[in-house]
Amino acid sequence: MAAEPPVLPGSEEARRWAQEELAKAEYRDAAPGWLDSVWADILDWLRSLDGGPGPGTSVAAAWIGVAIAVLIGAAIILARPRLNAKAKRAGEVFDADPTVGAAAYRGRAAAAAAAGDWSAAVVDCFRALVRTAEDRNVLDARPGRTADEVAHELALPFSVAALRLAAAARTFDGIRYGNETA
Template structure:
C-alpha cells in the first residue's frame, strides 16, 4: 500500500487568554477583602482614610475600563488594589493579634497557682540563664502575688499589669513611679517581644524586696526609700 507517509495527529486547543478584571471587579475584590470582620476592629485611621480616598479615585475614573484607551489603567487599578490589601494584612493583622493576646490573658498566664516564692525562684533561674525578659516577667508576677498573699490587694483573675501597679500605688505611694515603670516593662516584654536587660531585672527585683519590707499605708501616706533605677 503506497501513499504519502502518515503525519502524527496532534490534538491542540487554543489557550484562553487570562481574564483581566475590569475596574468594578477589582474594586469588588478589594472591598470584599477589607470588609472581613477582623479589619474594621483594628484598622488604623490613616488606613481607613487611604481606603476611602482609593474608592473615591476609582469612582472618579471615566469609562468602564474595557476600552482600548484603558489598557494601562486596568492593570494599574488591580496593582493598587492588591497593594492596599497587602498593606492592610501586614499592618492590621499583627495589631489585632497583639490585642487579642493582651485581652485573653492576665498577669499570671495559664498557670496561676504559683506562690510568690515560686515566681521568685523562676525569676532567679531565668536570670542565671541570662534570659532577662523571662526573669522580669516572673519577678513582676512575684510582686503582685506577694501583695495578694499579704492581703494588700485582692486576688482576682484578669488583672492587668497597669491595674496592679495602680492598686499597689494606692498603698505604697512612694513606689508609684517605679511600679508604673515595671508594669510597662512587663507589658513590653510579655506582649511586645521587647528585650530586657540585667539592670531592668535587678531594678524589678529590688522593687520586690523594698515592697516586702514596707508596710502598706491605707491612709494614703507616701513612703520614702524606693530606689529609682538609672
C-alpha cells in the same frame, strides 16, 4: 476630470455602512474603559443629587466633600486592623496555674537570671510582686488582671512608687506580649 455623483444609500444600507465603520479597531480602542465608565456613573449620580437636569450642571462641592469623607472613613476602617496587627493588647499577668506562689516565682526568676534569660526573669519577678501583694491582701486575688491594672491598684497604697510600678508594668507587657527583651 469628471466628478462622481453623490452617493445616496437607502436607510438599511446606511445603517449597515455605519455599523461596519464603527466596528473598526480605531473606534473600539477609543471607547472608555470600565474604570472611566464607573467614574462617569459616579459623577452622574452626584450631579443628580445637585438637582440639575443633566451632565451640563455643576456638582455641588458639599456632595463631593461628603463622598470623599465617606471614602476616607471607609479606608481608615478597613486599614486599621492591618495597621494594628502587630500591636497586641495587654494580657493577663498570670498563666493558667493560679497555685504558683510568690516564692516559686522568685525562684524561677533567680534561675532564669542565672541562666542569662533576663526576659523570663523580669516576667517572673513581676509575677512574684503581684503574688506577694495578693498574699498580703494589698490586692485581691483576681484572675484576668492585667499588668497595667496591677500598677494602677498598687499605686494607691504605694504612691511613692507609682511611676516605677507603671514602668514595670510596661516592661512586663513589652516582654510578655510584645517583641521587647530585657
